[in-house]
Structure formats: structure tokens, C-alpha cells
Amino acid sequence: MHTPDDVYALYYWDGLPGRGEYVRLVLEAVGAPYVDVTRLPKEEGGGHAPMFALLRGEGPGLRPLAPPVLVHDGRAIAQTANICAYLAARHGLVPDDPGAQAEALQLALTISDLVTETHDTHHPIAKALYYEDQKVEARRYAERFVAERLPKFLRYFEAVAAANRDGGVHLLGDALTYVDLSMFQTLEGLAYAFPRALARIEGELPRLMALRGHVAALPRIAAYRASPRCRSFNEHGIFRRYPELDGEPAPAS
Amino acid sequence: MHTPDDVYALYYWDGLPGRGEYVRLVLEAVGAPYVDVTRLPKEEGGGHAPMFALLRGEGPGLRPLAPPVLVHDGRAIAQTANICAYLAARHGLVPDDPGAQAEALQLALTISDLVTETHDTHHPIAKALYYEDQKVEARRYAERFVAERLPKFLRYFEAVAAANRDGGVHLLGDALTYVDLSMFQTLEGLAYAFPRALARIEGELPRLMALRGHVAALPRIAAYRASPRCRSFNEHGIFRRYPELDGEPAPAS
Numbered sequence: 001m002h003t004p005d006d007v008y009a010l011y012y013w014d015g016l017p018g019r020g021e022y023v024r025l026v027l028e029a030v031g032a033p034y035v036d037v038t039r040l041p042k043e044e045g046g047g048h049a050p051m052f053a054l055l056r057g058e059g060p061g062l063r064p065l066a067p068p069v070l071v072h073d074g075r076a077i078a079q080t081a082n083i084c085a086y087l088a089a090r091h092g093l094v095p096d097d098p099g100a101q102a103e104a105l106q107l108a109l110t111i112s113d114l115v116t117e118t119h120d121t122h123h124p125i126a127k128a129l130y131y132e133d134q135k136v137e138a139r140r141y142a143e144r145f146v147a148e149r150l151p152k153f154l155r156y157f158e159a160v161a162a163a164n165r166d167g168g169v170h171l172l173g174d175a176l177t178y179v180d181l182s183m184f185q186t187l188e189g190l191a192y193a194f195p196r197a198l199a200r201i202e203g204e205l206p207r208l209m210a211l212r213g214h215v216a217a218l219p220r221i222a223a224y225r226a227s228p229r230c231r232s233f234n235e236h237g238i239f240r241r242y243p244e245l246d247g248e249p250a251p252a253s
Numbered sequence: 254m255h256t257p258d259d260v261y262a263l264y265y266w267d268g269l270p271g272r273g274e275y276v277r278l279v280l281e282a283v284g285a286p287y288v289d290v291t292r293l294p295k296e297e298g299g300g301h302a303p304m305f306a307l308l309r310g311e312g313p314g315l316r317p318l319a320p321p322v323l324v325h326d327g328r329a330i331a332q333t334a335n336i337c338a339y340l341a342a343r344h345g346l347v348p349d350d351p352g353a354q355a356e357a358l359q360l361a362l363t364i365s366d367l368v369t370e371t372h373d374t375h376h377p378i379a380k381a382l383y384y385e386d387q388k389v390e391a392r393r394y395a396e397r398f399v400a401e402r403l404p405k406f407l408r409y410f411e412a413v414a415a416a417n418r419d420g421g422v423h424l425l426g427d428a429l430t431y432v433d434l435s436m437f438q439t440l441e442g443l444a445y446a447f448p449r450a451l452a453r454i455e456g457e458l459p460r461l462m463a464l465r466g467h468v469a470a471l472p473r474i475a476a477y478r479a480s481p482r483c484r485s486f487n488e489h490g491i492f493r494r495y496p497e498l499d500g501e502p503a504p505a506s
Contacts, residue, residue, distance in 0.1 A: 057412060062356045062425070065363050065409045077355045079362040086355045102330045102339045103315045109332040109362075110318050116369070124377055125390065126397035137378065137390050144379040156318045159310060172315070 008034040008087075009071040011051040016237035017189075017230075019080045019115070020068040025181040026084050028224040030091035036229070080115075081108040081182070088178035095173060104172055107160065107179045111186055114153040118186075118193065119238045121145050121245050131242070142245035146197040150190070154205055157183060161207035169207065169214040176218070183208065184215035189239030196246045261287040261340075262324040264304040269490035270442075270483075272333045272368070273321045278434040279337050281477040283344035289482070333368075334361040334435070341431035348426060357425055360413065360432045364439055367406040371439075371446065372491045374398050374498050384495070395498035399450040403443070407458055410436060414460035422460065422467040429471070436461065437468035442492030449499045 008027060012020030027034045040046025054076060057063035061071075064078035070086070077083050085105050088094040094104045124141040125134040161171050171179050187208060190198050202209055215221055224230055233239050261280060265273030280287045293299025307329060310316035314324075317331030323339070330336050338358050341347040347357045377394040378387040414424050424432050440461060443451050455462055468474055477483055486492050 057416060062359065063409075063413055063416060064359070065406070073352060075352050075356065077352075077359060079359045082355055082358045082362055085358075086351065089351060098339065098342060099326060099328045099330075102335055103328065105335045105338075106315065106317070106330060106332045109335055120373075125394050126401070128397065128401055137393070140390070141378050144381065148379070148381055153318070156316075160316055163310060163316060 006033065008032060009037050010034055010068060011037050011054055011071065012068040013051075014038040014048065015231070016234060017185075017232075017239075018068075018237040022080050022182050022185055023068050023070060023083050023087070024224075024229070025185055025221065026087045026091075026093060026178050028229075029176070029181055029218065029220055030087070030093060031220060032087070032091060081105065081112050084108060084178045084182060093176065093178045093181075095177075100173065104177055104179050107157075107171055108182055110153070110156070111179070111182045114150075115186060115189075115238055117145060117149055117153075118190065121193075122240050122242060131240075135244075138242075138245060143247070146194065146245075146247040150194065150197055151201050154201060154208065158205045158208050161211065169211045171211065176215075180211060180215055181221075184212055184221075187212045189233060192233040193239040193241050194246050195241075196249050199249075200247075259286065261285060262290050263287055263321060264290050264307055264324065265321040266304075267291040267301065268484070269487060270438075270485075270492075271321075271490040275333050275435050275438055276321050276323060276336050276340070277477075277482070278438055278474065279340045279344075279346060279431050281482075282429070282434055282471065282473055283340070283346060284473060285340070285344060334358065334365050337361060337431040337435060346429065346431045346434075348430075353426065357430055357432050360410075360424055361435055363406070363409070364432070364435045367403075368439060368442075368491055370398060370402055370406075371443065374446075375493050375495060384493075388497075391495075391498060396500070399447065399498075399500040403447065403450055404454050407454060407461065411458045411461050414464065422464045424464065429468075433464060433468055434474075437465055437474075440465045442486060445486040446492040446494050447499050448494075449502050452502075453500075 010020065010023055010027070012018065037046055037050055038048050051067055051069070053059060054064060054069055055066070059071065059076045061075040064076055066078065068078065068080060068083060070077045070083045077086055085094065085101070085108060089101065094101055121142040122131045122138050123134065124137045131138065157171065164171060167174050170176065171183060235241065263273065263276055263280070265271065290299055290303055291301050304320060304322070306312060307317060307322055308319070312324065312329050314328040317329055319331065321331065321333060321336060323330045323336045330339055338347065338354070338361060342354065347354055374395040375384045375391050376387065377390045384391065410424065417423060417425060420427050423429065424436060488494065
């Protein structure tokens with residue numbers, strides 16, 4: 001895929017939001033021009049084949065191990081939080097100061113950890129096996145996730161938002177950063193995959209819930225999500241709705 | 254813990270190298286002054302209590318979720334690869350260019366993914382449970398790790414090193430970066446925890462093995478590893494020697 005230097009090329013699995021969606025939200029929030037390569041028709045250089053070529057080391061720059069991959073300016077950049085941070089620095093979605101950028105990346109990587117553990121609820125043994133082949137272990141993993149890990153992560157982010165006293169709804173500083181976008185996407189995914197678990201705890205998360213509403217209402221994000229470019233969650237991505245993993249319903253209040 | 258502005262304060266679990274060792278290797282490689290806080294005597298402000306205070310949000314800057322944490326210049330910086338990247342940019346262990354820094358971080362985060370999966374071989378279900386309480390699942394996880402994931406990661410890094418044609422032993426560019434140090438530490442850990450699995454594949458990894466030898470021979474790294482500041486691997490960290498997880502011995506050649 002050859003795009004002009006000022007156009008980003010995103011390579012990710014078609015058919016699911018997955019980790020690619022974290023990158024898309026940054027691109028959409030700043031209105032950056034990009035091509036979602038695998039979603040193009042094959043006759044226009046799309047489909048999965050160009051992504052697999054990148055992963056075989058046939059693209060520009062450093063060979064990536066896994067998607068999402070952003071190709072820009074002769075480089076192939078992988079790792080979700082890294083791509084988001086790279087774009088954010090170029091488009092004003094993170095402060096210029098190296099210390100503030102380290103704080104932002106720290107939060108983004110902690111969100112990545114939560115995303116990985118969320119994925120592992122349905123794949124605790126091996127990515128190469130189907131969910132159906134690890135359902136027993138998934139049930140045991142998910143019990144601990146719902147009871148311990150998910151509340152631990154979300155209470156942590158709520159505390160970070162609460163400590164950011166002059167920051168309004170933002171996790172860091174007083175303006176939108178890519179960390180807010182990544183937190184939004186994670187909350188959306190959790191609401192899809194773990195509605196009961198989230199319902200049990202969301203009363204403790206007023207700032208995160210306000211952040212979620214704020215990001216959803218950003219004009220560019222709202223327009224994107226109403227467009228055909230934005231795909232729904234389904235049972236092929238990170239966030240899957242398997243009710244057997246979601247614990248008991250919240251008690252009636 | 255109050256240190257002068259030009260002295261770094263590292264907070265990590267005492268008694269194991271763990272993820273803290275990735276940060277120590279960067280500090281040691283550049284000869285930066287630092288205090289390993291939890292290893293100080295309690296009467297000098299050491300022990301684990303100051304680390305727990307940081308994790309409760311009682312320190313400077315952003316509250317971290319988990320160690321390692323580096324306190325510097327009024328900020329508390331967490332997430333291993335993030336700390337290493339922050340230090341590397343300050344001390345010349347990564348190029349100044351944002352694109353090259355994104356490539357370095359991509360590799361560092363892919364090493365982090367390997368480290369996380371290595372950890373999960375003995376903790377596939379829950380970090381809060383003992384290994385003894387998840388041995389059955391650990392056996393199943395480790396079988397796939399040894400057969401599929403470990404070779405996939407290491408062949409990937411070998412291919413990255415091989416593609417860096419003018420880079421000598423380095424993974425990126427033609428000079429030492431923090432990525433080389435992190436790769437070294439990971440290979441050391443794997444040699445400790447998975448000696449059979451590594452022996453089966455190391456013939457395919459000439460560049461990684463050369464990198465391992467190169468880093469071990471760097472004067473500051475060699476001096477550090479011979480010092481009491483460097484702790485041995487043991488069964489309390491990421492890299493644990495549980496022979497039942499390490500697959501079959503390599504066939505005699």
C-alpha cells in the first residue's frame with residue numbers, strides 16, 4: 001500500500017474493532033487522513049494479504065510481530081499504545097513535555113494491561129486455541145477477573161481521574177489526550193462484554209462514567225461512531241459477550 | 254524517600270530481579286546515580302512501606318498501579334518499558350528521533366509481551382493465587398508456550414536483528430539501546446527458567462546469542478552483575494525454574 005506521506009496507512013484485522021479501534025479513535029479525533037488497508041477492496045490493494053506481507057517483513061522499516069500496524073513516513077509502527085502515543089505527539093493529543101508524555105504512556109500501558117487481561121478471560125491458555133477448547137479454564141480465570149482484577153483496574157483509573165483536580169473529566173491534564181480515548185474504548189468494550197460486572201461497580205466510577213459520556217459526545221467521535229467506518233463489537237475480538245464469564249447480575253437496589 | 258533531583262529513586266519488590274531488573278540495567282549501563290529504595294534499611298527510609306505508600310497515591314505526581322516505579326523530578330513513572338524509554342531518552346540509550354523512538358518502544362513492548370506470557374506460564378489463572386493452586390492450568394499453558402509462543406517471539410527478534418544489517422549485534426541501529434538491554438535480561442531469564450526450551454531453539458538464534466554475550470561483557474554491566482546489587486533469579490519472580498513446565502530435553506545431536 002503506497003499512500004502519500006501525509007496519509008497514514010492502518011493495517012488491522014477486518015471485521016472486528018479489536019486493538020485497531022484504539023488507533024482509529026486517535027486518527028478520527030484529530031481528523032487525520034488515513035487508509036484502513038484491509039477494508040479496501042483487493043483490487044485497490046486491500047484485504048488481509050498486504051497485512052500479512054508486513055508481518056513477514058516485506059514492508060518498510062522495522063518488521064512488526066502483530067497488528068495493529070501504522071505505516072507512516074517509511075516506518076512501520078506496531079504496539080497499540082505506542083502507535084497512539086506516536087500519533088498523539090504529532091497531533092496535539094498529549095503535552096510536549098517528556099515527563100508528561102511518560103505519565104500518559106504509563107496510563108495507556110496500564111489500559112493495555114487491562115485489555116490483555118480482558119482478552120485472557122476467554123483465552124487463558126492459548127491464543128491459538130478456540131474459546132471452546134479452554135472454556136473450563138476461562139470460567140475460572142473470569143471469576144477472578146470479575147471479582148478482583150476488573151474492580152482493581154477501574155478503581156485505580158477512577159482514583160487517577162479524581163486526583164486530577166483541575167482536569168475536568170480528563171485522566172491527565174486539562175485537555176483531551178489519547179489516554180482519554182483509550183479509556184473510553186475500554187469502557188465501551190467492557191460494557192459490551194461484561195455488562196453485569198460493570199453494572200456492579202459503575203456507581204463507584206462517577207468520573208470514568210463522565211469521561212465516557214464526554215468522549216462519546218465529541219463531534220468527531222460521534223460522527224465516526226455513526227459512520228460505516230466504525231464496526232460493532234462481536235465475538236471475534238478482545239471484548240466478547242459470553243454471559244457465562246460475566247458473574248452474577250447486580251442485586252436489585 | 255527524598256533524593257536530590259539528579260538521583261533516581263527506584264521502587265520495586267526486594268528479593269527478586271523481576272521487572273525492576275530491566276530498569277536497573279538501564280541505570281547501571283549509563284552509570285546514573287540511583288537509590289534502590291526497598292533495599293535500604295528501614296531506618297534510612299527503605300523497606301517496602303515507602304513503595305506501598307506510592308501505590309496508595311501518597312507520592313509525588315501520578316499514582317502508579319504497580320511497581321516498578323521510578324521517582325524523578327517530582328514525577329512517579331511506572332510501567333517497565335516506559336521507565337526504560339524515559340531513562341534511555343535522557344541518557345543516550347535511544348536515538349532522539351521520534352520515529353526511531355517509536356521503533357525502539359515497539360520492540361520493548363513486544364519484549365514486555367513475551368515477559369508477560371512467560372510469567373503466565375506459572376500464573377495462567379490469577380496473580381492472586383499461588384502456583385500450587387493453578388498447576389494443572391500452568392502445565393497446559395506452558396506446553397503451548399514452549400511449543401509455539403516462545404519460538405515465535407524469539408524467531409521474530411532474531412529476524413529483527415538479522416534485518417538490521419549494519420547494526421552489528423544490536424537490535425536497532427548501530428549502537429546500544431535499552432532494547433538490547435531488555436532483550437539480554439529476557440534471554441537470561443529464559444535460560445534460567447526454560448533451559449530445555451531455549452536449548453532446543455538457540456541454534457536458530459545466532460544473533461540473539463551474540464547480543465547476549467555482548468551485553469554481558471559491557472564493562473558496567475559485568476561490574477554490576479558481579480556486585481551485591483544484582484540479585485539472582487529465584488522462584489519468586491517472573492522467571493521461575495519449574496522443570497515440569499519446561500518440556501522435554503533437547504534430543505542428543
